[in-house]
Amino acid sequence: MPPRKSPPRFRQSPTAKPTASQSGKGQRSAQVPRGNPEITIERLSHEVRGIARHQGKTLFVDNALPGEKVRIRYTASRAKFDEAVAIEILEPADNRRTPPCPYAETCGGCALQHMAPEAQIEAKQQILLEQLQRFARAEPQTLLPPLAGHPLGYRRKARLGVRYVKPKQGGKPQLVLGFREKGSNDLTDIEQCPVLPADFSALIPALRTVVETSEGRRSISHIEVAIGDDATALVIRHLQPLSERDRQHWLDFVQVHQLHLYLQGGDDTEKAWPATGPDRLVYELPAFGVKLQFHPQDFIQVNLEINRLMVDRALELLDVQAEDRVLDLFCGLGNFTLPLATRAREVVGVEGLLALTERARENAEANALHNIQFQAADLTGDFTRSPWARGGFDKILLDPPRTGALEVVRNISHFNAARIVYVSCNPATLARDAAELIQRGYRLSKAGVMDMFPHTTHVESIALFERQ
The missing domain is CATH 2.40.50.140 (Nucleic acid-binding proteins)
Known part of the structure; x- marks a missing residue:
């Protein structure tokens, strides 16, 4: 549109x-x-x-x-x-290239739509290599081919801001719905988004109409969308309680468009539609025969296609054998842990957030995987003497936040694992941590980038370290 x-x-x-x-x-x-x-x-x-x-x-x-x-x-x-x-x-x-989005020059969601997708990947690969050389004085023995998918329609989670703004030329405040502008807290007013799936992007004008015709429209601060294999969910953040009329207004909208609806007021999030069934969406990793359930507000990888390729590559690099005991750090709701459990003797998944470990246990149970244990633990401390760490590990996978995992890599060298796979969303902290692993007896065998966030400056990468 x-x-x-x-x-x-x-x-x-x-x-x-x-x-x-x-x-x-x-x-x-x-x-x-x-x-x-x-x-x-x-x-x-x-x-x-x-x-x-x-x-x-x-x-x-x-x-x-x-x-x-x-x-x-x-x-x-x-x-x-x-x-x-x-x-x-x-x-x-x-x-x-001519940006595929009419808002590319103002919207802060994407920064590289003026660059051909293959050039974006090449630039990100060069950034990874330069950071490894700068901070670790190292380069991978093998440069992995980039993992790339479709550069549009890939994003399955997003947050749309909602504000009423008075025009500069005067008049009544008008609704602005969209993402933050580049270099500003203001919003870019949008009616489409080509990095969102096309069927949801087409709903943005109708979504705008629902907000504009709500009694409590000024109390709505943002709308989150989460897209699973089975359904699409909206989370409406409202700063004041919804009137019965507005509640029905949103229910009518989601039922017509076959969406799930969650209402978030304060710290509580309520599933409003469908009225029955668990408050979960689902995505599948078909190569491993597992399905993962997630709440719309849980962290998941936003690019389904690249996530599947990434999990495949991580397990290939780890070379998991049937007798292996594997440690999965920053495991979240089990994105890597469950596939690992289909190949290994035992897998231990560790996460700092208790709520996510509980979600991960639910996923293991739902997939009848009984060779997994999940632990909530502070990974910044020394965990090597924890009961779940006894017996050591043959292989280790870690997928830390942007801040990296410096204390973690210092601790995991204690296990003397044959292989460590490090999944990173920040090449600078990956390189810093790579230097630590190299100092502790590992070599950087393979590394490469993954285009998890096309058209953005985010650099997702994966590296294999092997014990020398």
């Missing part, structure tokens, strides 16, 4: 706010230079921004690709570098 109104373009937005990195993370900027000079982009930064030199300073440029000649607008100035955005592409690179 075409957008309800044309989104602003870069060249029409001279007052756009700088991003968090552009604002120096709270540091005061020097006066932003005036003018719109023409520059040539030399290479990409680790944030996948263009890098150039102008008037003796390094310049980081959004919306720019290596080799391009662009006209820029400055957004911030520091002592050692300036920041800018390309407002006009004078000589485009061969890998520049």
Whole structure:
């Protein structure tokens, strides 16, 4: 569906706010230079921004690709570098593409839609290799081929912000529904999103109408969508209790469109529709014959296609044998643990959140996998003497948050496992932790990137470490 109104373009937005990195993370900027000079982009930064030199300073440029000649607008100035955005592409690179989304230049959900998908993957692979060299002084003996899927329609979890905003030219406040703008807490008003599945993207105008016609529309702060193999669920966050009319209004909408409905007021989330059945969605990992249930607000990997490929690759790299005892750290609701249990003698899954370990136990029971034990534990401490760690482990898998797992890798070397597979969403912390593992007797055998988040600057990767 075409957008309800044309989104602003870069060249029409001279007052756009700088991003968090552009604002120096709270540091005061020097006066932003005036003018719109023409520059040539030399290479990409680790944030996948263009890098150039102008008037003796390094310049980081959004919306720019290596080799391009662009006209820029400055957004911030520091002592050692300036920041800018390309407002006009004078000589485009061969890998520049017209963004598939009409909101790409303002919406903060995607930052790389101007770059061909294969070029995005190549850039992310280079970032991984550079970070490994910089922090670990290492490179993988084998560079794994990237895992890539369809770059559109892949996202099965998202949060749409809802606000009423008074127009600058005056008049009644109007509904704005969408994702945060680039470099701003404001929202980009959308009526479609090509990285969401097409059937849900097509529902956004109808979703807008439901909000606009609700009595308590000003109390709705955001709408979450979670998409399983079996159903799509909406979680409506409302700051005030819903009236009976509004409750019925939402029930009518989800029943017509065959959605599940959850209402979140305060700290409580209530499943409102269907009225019967568990408050769970399901996704399947068919290569292992397992199905995982999750609450719409649980953490799951947002890209179903890449998640399946990632689990396949992780187990292939671990080379799990029938006699192995395997440790799965940061196991969540069992995304890796259950597939591991179909191959290994025993698997121990450890997670810091008790609620997720309970969900994981439910999944193991539902799949009749009885060679798993799940533990809730603080992984920042020494867990090597915990009862569940007795007996050691032959193989270890870890999938930590962006902060990495420095204390964990120091502890797991105690087990002397033959293989460790590290799944990472931050190449800088992966490289830092790789240095620790190498120091403790492991070699970096294989590594590669996975395009879990196409069109974004997020770099998902996987690495195999083997005991020397």
